[in-house]
Amino acid sequence: MSETAERVPRGLPAAFRQYECGSCPLSTLKFFRPVSDEQAAFVRRFKRGEALFAAGALILREGEKSNSLYTVLQGWGIRSKVLSDGRRQILNFVMPGDFIGLQTSVFGEAEHSLEALTEMRVCVFDRERFWEVYENNAELGYELTWIAARELQVLDISIVSLGQRNALERTAHLLLDLFRRGCQRGLTENGRLPFPVTQQHLADALGMSLVHTNKTLRRLQELGVIRLRSRDFHLLDEPRLAEIARWEEGDEEEGRRPYL
Amino acid sequence: MSETAERVPRGLPAAFRQYECGSCPLSTLKFFRPVSDEQAAFVRRFKRGEALFAAGALILREGEKSNSLYTVLQGWGIRSKVLSDGRRQILNFVMPGDFIGLQTSVFGEAEHSLEALTEMRVCVFDRERFWEVYENNAELGYELTWIAARELQVLDISIVSLGQRNALERTAHLLLDLFRRGCQRGLTENGRLPFPVTQQHLADALGMSLVHTNKTLRRLQELGVIRLRSRDFHLLDEPRLAEIARWEEGDEEEGRRPYL
DNA sequence: CGCGACTTTGAGGAATTTCAATAGGCGTGG
């Protein structure tokens, strides 16, 4: 968990292993759609390998060139941008099954940073050969657009939260979202989610100060809807949390993308 | 400007005309990339026609089914979502050249509303035949993913603004963004942009109250960087506005998508 | 034990919202 360098240089990532897509840890999750052998074989051609990053590693640095696309296999990460005066906004939390790299400009300049929150295993694809997908496998190209489109919806939802919900609602909404996504990815166990997210992370994602984030979390715990202990998020009253969050129908993630 | 119904029913839109893509008003803008005749011909196959909406028309209603995709040809619109208690968040302002509909779920349920701010002409494509694009024209499929990816970047930037910038910065940032986009689309004339946006719209986009939006705009005018008169936005000091907005390199829209 | 990273608390102050009321602009009907 700590032998990897804090900052991983470009080029080949820290560690490599070659798994077959068929035995990909994501393939067992009911949240994802199974894929045909031939589709898996096709995707395999673009896979450069797998990389393992230590907790805290900076996988992608805003403004730097990146020739990789990733699918997260294990672990949590954050996607973020910082203003030149240092203020940081976390764009979203990244979990197993999330695909990363579309947001990057065509020229390969990352427009955001990506940091590992826990040890993180990713499947690495070659950006240079991205174009070949469209040339050779229309279905997968379609799928990619679809993935991007869903990502758009997710960001729309964040924008609504940041713009319209107050501190309590916003915090509740984020927590519920994380919990439900964690659930989909098979990370929860009877109401508990291992939670490698600090209050500072939450603050940076919610656009709130650390102090106010703390007080808001405290309030949610006093209300008895959640319990946040060291790195463990216990959801006590999901309906109530959804109520507080002003959760909307459309905020639900409608799943079923292929697991590649 | 007023003979069209306030609320346009599904099915065939209000008015139809058939232009050739070659004479599309967007094709003359240097902001967009020219397309080959064959590509234009291909796109033409999916074009259902053009529709003209009156100012104020609701083109897409959140939660309703939509079997269309649009490219905006003329006019301004807003893409928005509302919470069940009525709070509205404007997700972004749409202008000529913007492509709309990717954000919609595959099942065709619109996850946002789209409202015409001015009279608005759009090019209508058939969502049902969306898949064919990937099957028959890889290049265009690639382009679509690319468009979605850029949209992702734009939303990321909004999230940073909403989360990290204060009222003054945020307002300045939005105004500058609108002005520059208007410029790209050829809507400006020596520093002036026709501006069909009310303070309530700005407030709903910025996640601020109407009153505070008003005071913030007033302040920007007292600083002498902008001038906002009835439906006319005059940018007096662009560098200063960018400075106030804490505008970042990456906030620039890197253009050159095909104009279709 | 002591350091470092994270969490918690109190208090004053700044930013923002809400409430309430007024003013301006524009189109319609009288």
Added chain:
DNA sequence: CCACGCCTATTGAAATTCCTCAAAGTCGCG
């Protein structure tokens, strides 16, 4: 042409929310 209604913009003041500052407290780990 004027009055009226409606939408939009403006303003002042009180109420809240949220932020900043400062200081302690907790926890894991070497």
